[in-house]
Each structure stands twice: as structure tokens, then as C-alpha cells.
Amino acid sequence: MRTQVVIIGGGPSGLLxxxxxxxxGIDAVVLERKTRDYVLGRxxxxxxxxxxxRLMEEAGVAGRLHAEGFVHDGTRIAFGGEMFHIDLARLAGAPVTVYGQTEITRDLxxxxDAAGGQTIFEAQDVALHGLEGDHPFVTLTAxxxxxxxxCDFVAGCDGFHGISRQAIPxxxxxEYEKTYPFGWLGILSRTPPVADELIYANSDRGFALCSMRNENLSRYYIQCALSDSPSDWTDDAFWQELRRRLPPEVADGLVTGPSIDKSIAPLRSFVTEPMRWGRLxxxxxxxxxVPPTGAKGLNTAASDVHYLHQGLRQFYEEADPEGIDRYSERALLRVWKxxxxxxxFSSLLHVYPHMSGFDRRMQQAEIAFLRDNESQQRxxxxNYVGLPY
Incomplete structure (x- = not known):
């Protein structure tokens, strides 16, 4: 089999x-080690x-996003029992949109399918060969x-635990890495959101986040110990702890219900350089x-996709390698920002182990400065709505 680009990973970045x-007009084969249902269940x-x-619009898959997504012109930050609003649309000239990553993946x-693109699911024993030469190839069993x-090129979109990064000696x-001494316990519930915008909360008991998927599906998080497991937390215990971390007017309006998903995610900052090696x-x-605070994971992957697909188009349409030669440089400049x-944002909102009284006061002063200073809010x-590509 031959194609122009082999894409390792059938998640949203590989599919986009x-x-x-x-x-x-560039041919690509997508390899995914799991089933389609598994990917869509994440x-x-x-x-x-x-x-x-804009990338979804360019890809021709933004119809449902525009019809069902929720446009948020602002967000809210709570601390010390009070809450303030940051007007994203006025300060940055753009909103954000709430639309689940699962729905993006489904649309893609x-x-x-409609385009007749080839996707190989349950691809096992995937190995990359000849990446330093002009004729790379991929072997697998399916x-x-x-x-x-x-192929001409391989795009490694297979996540932190995938094979692509490991193919680079x-x-x-x-590699640069920071691990955080806490996790996020998150639940999904079929309940109306407590607010029409996200609420990020800093409290003496730890961080909390009130988010949503739609008008009847809410996503909530609280900071927890890394040693915790989801089974340690009953639904009632979660709701009680969430209330303690929110301002009274928010806690009083919280609608609770059984969780339909409950999980704990560790927090990590990680970057590998370079992002290109030979034909990979x-x-x-x-x-x-990135830590999930501020939701930059998928969005940063999208900026990578932007630089890579532009570079590949430049290569195939103009026989100009400048875009792929500078891919790593351009992508990393935005990644580090x-x-x-x-x-x-994580440092601003979480209670760290062994914080001194001085450290806590500095954190509170930083939040107060954000509340009171328009330049800081801008x-x-x-950054929250996304730096330009």
C-alpha cells in the first residue's frame, strides 16, 4: 500500500x-490502535x-458545532467567597465555544466516512521505518x-503514550516536564449547569471548576490528592465538597444528581523538542x-495541525519545503506560550502542599490584581480565547 501521509492516531488531531x-487533495491513511467506539467513548x-x-470551518465540519455549541463571551473566577467576571469578547475581541471533544471527533x-478516507482500526504492532531517508514506511498488523x-511523511498524532515520540532517538x-502534586476529580452528571459560563474557584480547601457540555449535562471538578481513587468518593461526598469550595450564591443554586462518569486526572506539563525528526x-x-486548567490541550494540538497541514500543502502544491522545515520552530513557539x-493559571488557582502563609497571601494578591486591573484581564x-497562529 502507498499513501502520501500516514497519520498515527485516530483522535481529533489526527482526524482534523x-x-x-x-x-x-493530499492522500492520508489514519491508523488507530483502538476501536472507533472506544475513541468516541472518551x-x-x-x-x-x-x-x-476556524480550522473546523476550513475542514468543512463546523455545521453541528455552530448549531449546538455554546458561545461564551466571558468566564468567572471565584476566591475568598466572592466572584468576578472577565469579559472575553470585549477584552480580546473573541469568545470561546463550549462543544465537547467527543462531538468534534464524531463530526470528523x-x-x-463521507470522503471515503481510509482508517485502519485496531492497528497493532505499528512500527516506523526509514524516517531519516526519503522513503519512509510503516508496518503493522490489522x-x-x-x-x-x-509514504512520504508520517504524522505522529498518537498521544503521550504512543509510539511516535519514542521513534525519535x-x-x-x-524533554521538559513538570508534574503537579494533586489531581482533578471530575464527574459528569445529567443536571443543568450551575451558571451560563465556566466558574474557576480558588478556595482554602482547594480548586474547583464548574463547567458544562450542554443545557442538561454538567461537568464539575475538584482538586484532590494523587493518592485518591474515584471509588473513594461517593457522589454525595463530591457534591458536598464542591459546595464548600464555591461562593454561597453559586453553591445554593447547584443542582445535583447521580454521576454518569467519575474519574481522576493527574496534572502534568510536558514538552519534547524538536517536533520534527526526518520525515516524522x-x-x-x-x-x-498541559494541565487542564484553561483547556489548552486540544486547542494547542489544533495549532500544531494548522502549521503542519499548511507546511504539507506548501510542499505538495509549490514544491517548497519551507513550511515543513520550520514546522517544529513555529509550533513550539506557540506551544511554550x-x-x-x-x-x-494552575499556580493561581490550586492549593499546593506545604504552601506557607506568605505563599497563600501572594496567590490571593495575584487574583485580586487580576480582578482589579483591566490590563491584566486583557x-x-x-490567552484564554487563544493566541493567534
């Missing part, structure tokens, strides 16, 4: 890249920057058969991870 390449964040909205799979796919890559390009979580914002808003 495949759809954009298809519309540019619950992920749903705060979408305008850059990703439907578009790939459906009991061994396959070899010759340790001597050729540098890393994209999304294969190259970088997203890492900075996610690190800063910088926050510009």
Missing part, C-alpha cells in the same frame, strides 16, 4: 489533519478556541494480516501536555 489534507474537555473553530469521523504502507530529543512530525499530545498560561482574555 486528515480532513484538512483531504480537502487539499470524555474530554470542551472549551474551543476560535482558531480551532463522519466527514472521513485483522490478522501484516501490512506495509509506503533519545540523543536527538530534549509530532502533533498534539505526542509532543506536549500555551504552557506558560496553563502553568500560571492579557488573561487574549
Amino acid at each position: 489533519l486528515g480532513q484538512l489534507l483531504h480537502r487539499a 470524555i474530554r474537555a470542551g472549551i474551543i478556541e476560535q482558531g480551532l473553530v 469521523y463522519d466527514a472521513r 485483522g490478522g494480516q501484516s501490512l506495509r504502507i509506503a 533519545l540523543s536527538a530529543r530534549q 512530525f509530532l502533533c498534539g499530545d505526542a509532543a506536549h501536555i 500555551a504552557e506558560r498560561f496553563s502553568w500560571w 492579557a488573561f482574555a487574549e
Whole structure:
């Protein structure tokens, strides 16, 4: 088998890249080690920057997003029993959109089916070969058969635990990592959201987040110990703790119900450099991870997709390698800015172990400065809605 680009990973970044390449007349095969149902069963964040909205429009898959997504012109931050609003639309000139990552993935799979794009599910024993030469190829097994796919390029969109990053020798890559001493316990419930915008809360008991998927589906999080497991928390215990971390007017309006999903996510900041090695390009979580504070994970993957698909179009349409040669440089410049914002926002809102009284006062002063200073709010808003590509 031969194609122009092999995309490793059938999540949203790999599918978005495949759809954009298809519309540019560039052939791609997508390899996914799990089943389609498994991929669509994953619950992920749903705060979408305008850059990703525009990419979905360019890919021709934004119809349902525009029909069902919720446009948020602002967000709210709570601390010390009070709450203030940041007007994203006024300060940054753009909103964010709430639309679940699962729905983005579903839309992209439907578009790939309609386009007749080839996706190989349950791809096992995937291996990358010849990446430093002009004729790379990928081998795998699927459906009991061994396959070899010759290609021009490989796009590694297979996440932090995938094979793509590992294909780059340790001597050729540098990794930067910060792990955080807490996790997020999150639940999904069929209840109306407590507010029409997200609420990020800093309390003496720890961080909390009130989010939503739609008018009848809410997503809530609280900071928890890394040693906790979801089974340690009954639904009642979760709701009680969430209320304690919210301002009274928010807590009083909280509608509770049985959880339909409950999980704990650790927090990590991670970047590998470079994001290109020979004919291999890393994209999304294969190259970088951000804490979920501010929802930059999928959005940063989308900016990678933007730079990569533009570079590949430049290569195929103009025989100009400049775009792919500078892919890593351009992507990393924006990645590190997203890492900075996610690190800063996480530091602002969480209670860290062994914080001194001085540390806590500095954190509170930083939040008060954000509340009272419009220039600081504008910088926050510009980062939250997404820096330009």
C-alpha cells in the first residue's frame, strides 16, 4: 500500500489533519490502535478556541458545532467567597465555544466516512521505518494480516503514550516536564449547569471548576490528592465538597444528581523538542501536555495541525519545503506560550502542599490584581480565547 501521509492516531488531531489534507487533495491513511467506539467513548474537555473553530470551518465540519455549541463571551473566577467576571469578547475581541471533544471527533469521523478516507482500526504492532531517508514506511498488523504502507511523511498524532515520540532517538530529543502534586476529580452528571459560563474557584480547601457540555449535562471538578481513587468518593461526598469550595450564591443554586462518569486526572506539563525528526512530525499530545486548567490541550494540538497541514500543502502544491522545515520552530513557539498560561493559571488557582502563609497571601494578591486591573484581564482574555497562529 502507498499513501502520501500516514497519520498515527485516530483522535481529533489526527482526524482534523486528515480532513484538512483531504480537502487539499493530499492522500492520508489514519491508523488507530483502538476501536472507533472506544475513541468516541472518551470524555474530554470542551472549551474551543476560535482558531480551532476556524480550522473546523476550513475542514468543512463546523455545521453541528455552530448549531449546538455554546458561545461564551466571558468566564468567572471565584476566591475568598466572592466572584468576578472577565469579559472575553470585549477584552480580546473573541469568545470561546463550549462543544465537547467527543462531538468534534464524531463530526470528523463522519466527514472521513463521507470522503471515503481510509482508517485502519485496531492497528497493532505499528512500527516506523526509514524516517531519516526519503522513503519512509510503516508496518503493522490489522485483522490478522501484516501490512506495509509506503509514504512520504508520517504524522505522529498518537498521544503521550504512543509510539511516535519514542521513534525519535533519545540523543536527538530534549524533554521538559513538570508534574503537579494533586489531581482533578471530575464527574459528569445529567443536571443543568450551575451558571451560563465556566466558574474557576480558588478556595482554602482547594480548586474547583464548574463547567458544562450542554443545557442538561454538567461537568464539575475538584482538586484532590494523587493518592485518591474515584471509588473513594461517593457522589454525595463530591457534591458536598464542591459546595464548600464555591461562593454561597453559586453553591445554593447547584443542582445535583447521580454521576454518569467519575474519574481522576493527574496534572502534568510536558514538552519534547524538536517536533520534527526526518520525515516524522509530532502533533498534539505526542509532543506536549498541559494541565487542564484553561483547556489548552486540544486547542494547542489544533495549532500544531494548522502549521503542519499548511507546511504539507506548501510542499505538495509549490514544491517548497519551507513550511515543513520550520514546522517544529513555529509550533513550539506557540506551544511554550500555551504552557506558560496553563502553568500560571494552575499556580493561581490550586492549593499546593506545604504552601506557607506568605505563599497563600501572594496567590490571593495575584487574583485580586487580576480582578482589579483591566490590563491584566486583557492579557488573561487574549490567552484564554487563544493566541493567534
